[in-house]
Amino acid sequence: MRRRTTALLSLVTLAAVLPAPTALADPTAPAAGSGGAGGGATALPGMPDRIPQGQDGCTTHRGRPTPAAPWTRRALGLDQVWKLSQGRGTTVAVVGTGVSAAPAVLAGRVTALGAAGKDCVGRGTFQAGLVAGASLPGQGFAGVAPAARILAVRGTGERGEPDPALLAAGVRQAAEAGADVITVTAPLDGSAPAVRAAMAAAARSDSLVIVPAAADGAPSGAAEGPPAPAPPPEALAVLDTGPQGARNPAAPGYTRADLTAPGAALIGPGPAGDGKWTASGSSLAAALTAGAAALVRSYHPKLRADEVRERLLSGAYPGAGLPALDPYGAVSGIARPAAAAPAKERPVALPEQSDTSGARSTSLLVVAVSLGTILVVAFAAAVLPRGRARNWRPGRYEADRRGT
Known part of the structure; x- marks a missing residue:
């Protein structure tokens, strides 16, 4: 009984002095108030980048409806930049699998x-929705x-x-059609003559070409493909x-x-209906960046394509490696307001070595005090019951002095 009492008191003391565990938030979960049914997440189908061999027909699945806001909306500060520009008056060419006009968006x-x-x-429609x-x-x-x-x-x-x-022919056609921004579904080989000719056409039309730096997936049947070729120097x-x-x-x-942008677990429309899909890849990061370029070209209509490219880079978040896309910084030319800056989503460069001696000393002090308290409580729980059983009484100083 006494051992149980001692153990129980020790556990109660530990619970009182040690900090409570911290719950970690899921950065991909919908924000509070985003409209998700019961606050839960909706499982969305994955958007393919091509129709698999052996599968007949086209993508006809209508996706799944979800009122939740994707994580990119807060990470890119879209609600803040939309107060300045929404891309009105600009045209973005999506060179890929085609684009369906069926989705309401x-x-x-x-x-x-x-x-x-x-x-x-369905991939091109997904990209167009991101743009x-x-x-x-x-x-x-x-x-x-x-x-x-x-x-x-x-x-x-x-x-x-x-x-x-x-x-490459699609890039040239988009430029000749007068697109302000052109984005493509796969990397471009900057050394290919057809690509160089397409980039020359884009320069003549003052079209900004934004390309994925890497493929969205390895070639069919390959576990890991070679790295994507170097893109044209004029392209972003x-x-x-x-x-x-x-990055994974x-x-x-x-x-x-040149730049990083969100490209994992993105949400977008499909070729049929108004349901949503999910997909990942550098071509989707390029699509989001093309949308940001449209915001810049709408807000600064006199800027040339190369100046828009520079503005996307200069307005980006600095990182330990590549800068990260910030539409607000690109449009306004200033850093995004602190209240709108992303928290968990924003890349953070940590120092290689940090001085944690102060925190370590504080932790050791807390542990020492906690252990001391536990020992005192345990001693009292073990000794005092025995003293009461033997009718121990506290001594009196005056009586002891008279007896000497």
Whole structure:
């Protein structure tokens, strides 16, 4: 009984003096008040980058509805930058699998060249939604430039098969059609003659070309493909990162990148219906950056394409490696307000060695006091009951002195 009493008192003392455990927040979870049913997350289907071999037909799944805001909305500070610009008056070309005008977030703002108005895969529609998806009542999703227009250009086979020649031709067609910003679904090889010709056409049309620095996935049947080729020097090459500002170590390799942007666990529309999908990859980070370029071109209509490129870089967050996209900084030319700056999502460069001696000393002091308290309580719990059983009484100083 006495041992149980001692143990119980020790545990109570430990609970009183030691700090409570801290709950860690999930940065990808919808923010409070985002409209998610019961605050829970919705499992969304994954958007393919091509139709798998052996699968007949096109992507017909309508996605799943979700009112939750994606993590990128807060990470990029979109609600703040929309007070300055929403991309009105600009056109962003999406060169890829095509773009469907069926989703409500893109309705009335898609123009297609040739067969690009049909998106059998869904990837191009997803990218277009990231660029310019409208902000509609009852949903938290929106593209970076919700008032911009989309120019759909085919840059792959109908089922999403990679075609470097078709991709380069798509860039040239988008530039000749007068697109302000051009983004593509796969890396461009800056050494290829067709790519150099396409970039020359973009320069003549004053079109800013934004490309993924890496592929979205390894080639079919390969565990790990070679790094993407070096992009054209005039293009802005973007690399994907996740909610914590880091890139998946297993992601495809790259040769050169200028900027990072969110590219993991993104939410966007599909080719049919108004449900949402999820996808990851550098082409999606490039799409978000293209939306930011549309914001800049709308707010600063006299800037040339190379000046917009420089503004995206100079307004970005500095990092330990590559700078990270900040639409507000690119548009305004100043750092985003502190209240709007991302917390967990923003990449943080930690010092290699930090001085923790003060914190260590404080921790040791707390532990010492806690152990001392436990020992005192344990001693009292063990000794006092025995003393009472033997009728111990506290001694009196005066009586002891008379007896000497």
